Amino acid sequence: MRNIIVLILFVVLFVVSLVREPIDDTYDVLAGATNPTYGVSLDAVAGATDDDDDEDEEEDD
Amino acid sequence: MTLVLFTVLIVVSLSLLLYKQIRRFRYYIYAVFALVAIVLGGEDANIISLGYMGFSFFLVVMYTGVLDRSLVKKRLLAVRAELSVLGAILIAPHAISFLEYLLEDVGVFSANLSYYIGILAFVVMIPLALTSFTYVRKMVGGKRWKALHQYTYLFYGLVGLHLILIGNDRMVIYIALFGVYFILKVQMLLTKSIKRKQNEKERAHS
Numbered sequence: 114m115r116n117i118i119v120l121i122l123f124v125v126l127f128v129v130s131l132v133r134e135p136i137d138d139t140y141d142v143l144a145g146a147t148n149p150t151y152g153v154s155l156d157a158v159a160g161a162t163d164d165d166d167d168e169d170e171e172e173d174d
Numbered sequence: 175m176t177l178v179l180f181t182v183l184i185v186v187s188l189s190l191l192l193y194k195q196i197r198r199f200r201y202y203i204y205a206v207f208a209l210v211a212i213v214l215g216g217e218d219a220n221i222i223s224l225g226y227m228g229f230s231f232f233l234v235v236m237y238t239g240v241l242d243r244s245l246v247k248k249r250l251l252a253v254r255a256e257l258s259v260l261g262a263i264l265i266a267p268h269a270i271s272f273l274e275y276l277l278e279d280v281g282v283f284s285a286n287l288s289y290y291i292g293i294l295a296f297v298v299m300i301p302l303a304l305t306s307f308t309y310v311r312k313m314v315g316g317k318r319w320k321a322l323h324q325y326t327y328l329f330y331g332l333v334g335l336h337l338i339l340i341g342n343d344r345m346v347i348y349i350a351l352f353g354v355y356f357i358l359k360v361q362m363l364l365t366k367s368i369k370r371k372q373n374e375k376e377r378a379h380s
Contacts, residue, residue, distance in 0.1 A: 115242045122354050123179060126347055133343070161367050163227040 175344050177221065181230035185257065186250070189234070192254045205243045207263045215267020217274075228265025229333070231257050233351070236330055240358040255306045262303030269296035288339035295332035298325055330355070 189196065196203065214222040221227055234250065235257050240246040249258075272294060276285050302325060307313055311319050334352035338345055 115240055115362070116244055116246065118240060118354070118358065119237055122350065125181065126175065127179045127183075127348060129347065130179055134176050 175347050178226050178230045178233070180278065182229060182233050185231060185234045186246075188321065189257065190246065190249050193249045196253045196256050200259075203256070204259060207260050211263050212265050215376075217271055222264060223267050223271050225265055225268035228261050228263075228268060229337075231261030231264060232333065235261060236355055240362055255308070258306045259303060262299055262306075263348050265296070265299070269293065286339070289372060290339075291332050291339060292336040295329055295336055297299075298329045298332060301379050302326055302329060327359075 181269070211222060235254055238247060238250040238254055240277050241250070269292065273288070273296075276282065276289055276293070280289075302323060305314055305319055305322055309369070330352070334348065336360065337348040
């Protein structure tokens with residue numbers, strides 16, 4: 114029973130990944146190029162927030 | 175995640191087909207993987223330095239533990255130690271390069287929580303990986319080895335937390351992977367416990 118659950122889990126996750134992540138991104142990362150799917154956002158890693166507020170401030174000025 | 179799951183498929187397929195060869199030539203395979211990890215494990219972001227390859231190996235090792243008795247489980251168990259060592263070799267550049275980034279660029283106390291949990295997971299992993307070598311395992315002794323390897327579950331928990339707390343688009347997939355593993359493991363332990371109690375009762379009656 115557990116084997117079937119594990120198999121279903123991995124098949125479902127694989128299909129979900131294929132649908133959500135552009136396949137070109139996978140080819141890119143294999144070729145050594147990072148992209149939004151396979152990469153690291155340094156701001157996010159460092160705990161920084163997005164810069165949306167800055168744009169608002171510029172508009173106010 | 176496509177890449178991780180595809181790697182899982184390859185690792186499982188090769189383990190099922192070549193389990194004897196993997197065991198026989200394990201030290202050569204370790205050497206090749208170590209070389210790849212050294213070459214690709216620099217500061218550049220790639221499938222090794224981002225930790226995808228190491229994680230794939232650990233997923234196979236992790237889920238082998240919750241499979242039902244079957245030929246698949248038997249063959250994966252035969253190479254479980256080897257896959258653990260290979261996972262550790264591949265994850266080491268990820269941990270080291272991000273630790274360097276934390277110390278040099280982000281600042282020791284300025285990083286996201288997922289960072290610290292990742293480092294803790296790496297620290298927990300080191301003795302587990304070292305004692306996965308057959309000769310070290312013999313040196314440590316069966317009971318001590320078994321006691322030490324209970325910390326594997328702590329390692330899995332920390333890896334799961336590390337990945338979930340990154341908070342990227344893959345968070346739901348990570349929750350599914352570690353959530354289902356946790357449920358299956360608890361179910362497996364409960365079943366074992368019930369069986370053990372039944373056996374004890376039967377022995378007492380006879």
